[in-house]
Amino acid sequence: MAQEVSSNKSFGGVQKVYSHESKVLGCSMKFAVYTPPGDGPFPVLWFLSGLTCTEANCVQKGSFQQSAAAQGIVVICPDTSPRGIDIEGDNDSWDFGTGAGFYVNATEEKWKPYRMYEYVTEELPSVCAALLGDKANMAKQSITGHSMGGHGALICAMKNPSKYQSVSAFSPICAPMNCPWGQKAFSGYLGEDKSTWEAYDASKLAEKYSGPKLKVLIDQGSVDDFLIKGQLLPEQFVAAALKNDQLEVEYRLQEGYDHSYFFISSFMKDHIEFHAKFF
Numbered sequence: 001m002a003q004e005v006s007s008n009k010s011f012g013g014v015q016k017v018y019s020h021e022s023k024v025l026g027c028s029m030k031f032a033v034y035t036p037p038g039d040g041p042f043p044v045l046w047f048l049s050g051l052t053c054t055e056a057n058c059v060q061k062g063s064f065q066q067s068a069a070a071q072g073i074v075v076i077c078p079d080t081s082p083r084g085i086d087i088e089g090d091n092d093s094w095d096f097g098t099g100a101g102f103y104v105n106a107t108e109e110k111w112k113p114y115r116m117y118e119y120v121t122e123e124l125p126s127v128c129a130a131l132l133g134d135k136a137n138m139a140k141q142s143i144t145g146h147s148m149g150g151h152g153a154l155i156c157a158m159k160n161p162s163k164y165q166s167v168s169a170f171s172p173i174c175a176p177m178n179c180p181w182g183q184k185a186f187s188g189y190l191g192e193d194k195s196t197w198e199a200y201d202a203s204k205l206a207e208k209y210s211g212p213k214l215k216v217l218i219d220q221g222s223v224d225d226f227l228i229k230g231q232l233l234p235e236q237f238v239a240a241a242l243k244n245d246q247l248e249v250e251y252r253l254q255e256g257y258d259h260s261y262f263f264i265s266s267f268m269k270d271h272i273e274f275h276a277k278f279f
């Protein structure tokens with residue numbers, strides 16, 4: 001069972017952080033849960049963070065609590081990789097290993113504990129269902145995220161038709177097979193056979209998605225350095241999605257915004273209200 005680490009009243013609801021022993025990852029993990037005021041059951045929005053983040057970044061800088069309180073939505077923020085399992089090299093770079101799990105299930109022997117896909121789509125939802133009881137309606141879930149977490153949100157939604165009511169993303173890594181971050185992560189976690197990478201590439205999944213019509217909102221800052229350096233490639237996802245009638249994508253290029261949480265917090269209300277429409 002999860003243990004409470006901290007609890008702070010926020011906009012009439014409560015922002016908590018918990019820790020628990022993850023069986024899937026084989027380590028102790030923290031996650032954050034915001035519950036709005038009232039009795040529930042409330043729908044659940046997942047927020048997946050980006051490279052170098054923990055469960056804390058969005059809680060402290062994402063500015064979601066006021067809108068989540070107003071709309072009556074539980075918001076859950078997981079961590080971004082296993083912690084403290086000590087694989088040689090896991091702290092050598094900021095874009096691979098610790099803080100950079102990329103929401104895949106690693107198949108390379110050395111990185112086998114890196115199963116963040118299973119963790120965020122299966123284990124943590126079960127833990128939260130048990131923890132939150134009548135407060136949360138786990139039949140109504142949606143997912144969002146930033147950068148690496150935007151990639152995570154898009155792939156989780158497309159790989160699990162009907163599990164999430166809608167999906168959104170802030171500056172997502174849209175075509176990891178074709179960018180340096182994704183190529184480094186996928187070759188490390190999944191190995192050199194690129195055919196196995198396609199199962200975790202949002203632009204490839206957008207070509208094949210055939211579930212119920214999925215609503216997608218993407219916001220991207222126009223002066224985001226990582227956009228300019230070709231790490232995000234939203235045009236590849238948008239082009240693939242345009243050819244697929246089952247994907248309804250709204251892509252917004254936001255003038256003058258960068259990659260930071262200043263950008264995320266500026267549009268968080270829009271994203272919460274977007275998801276609220278489909279619960």
Ligand SMILES: N[C@@H](CCC(=O)N[C@@H](CS)C(=O)NCC(=O)O)C(=O)O
Pocket residue numbers: 049050051052053057061094146147148259260261
């Ligand atoms: N190397 C830089 C860049 C990494 C970066 O921009 N990470 C984004 C996600 S890809 C982030 O959310 N950083 C944490 C923050 O801004 O709070 C760092 O260590 O922060």
